[in-house]
Each structure stands twice: as C-alpha cells, then as structure tokens.
Amino acid sequence: MEKINPEMAAHNIAMILCKKFYDTNNDKAFRDTDKKEFYGKATQAAKLYALVYDAAFKEISSNNKEAYIQ
Numbered sequence: 025m026e027k028i029n030p031e032m033a034a035h036n037i038a039m040i041l042c043k044k045f046y047d048t049n050n051d052k053a054f055r056d057t058d059k060k061e062f063y064g065k066a067t068q069a070a071k072l073y074a075l076v077y078d079a080a081f082k083e084i085s086s087n088n089k090e091a092y093i094q
Contacts, residue, residue: 030085033084034077038072042073
C-alpha cells in the first residue's frame with residue numbers, strides 16, 4: 025500500500041470543510057470586512073481548519089505507519 029502525504033491530505037480535507045462552512049454562511053455580513061461578524065466567522069473558520077487539519081494529519085500518519093508494518 026502506498027503512503028499518503030499527510031500534510032497535503034490534511035490540508036485538502038480541512039479546505040473542503042472550511043469551504044462548506046463558508047458556503048453555509050453566505051449572508052452579507054459574513055462577506056463584509058467592515059462588519060464585526062466577519063471577524064468572528066473568520067476566527068471560527070481558522071479554528072475549524074486547525075482542528076480538522078490536526079485530526080486528519082494524525083489519522084493519515086497513523087494509517088501510513090500501520091501500512092508499513094503489514
């Protein structure tokens with residue numbers, strides 16, 4: 025079994041979920057950088073990205089190690 029690049033895969037997964045988050049928050053206030061709501065949503069998106077990236081990286085790295093052992 026070929027190893028998956030955990031950095032690239034984790035980034036791709038995190039970006040997909042952040043895009044979904046962005047798509048579900050399509051009100052004008054979310055896109056207006058002069059509004060306070062924009063910065064709150066940006067902070068939420070950053071936290072989402074970091075959490076998803078870390079979880080995906082850990083899972084993929086673990087699977088890569090297991091594939092090497094077998």
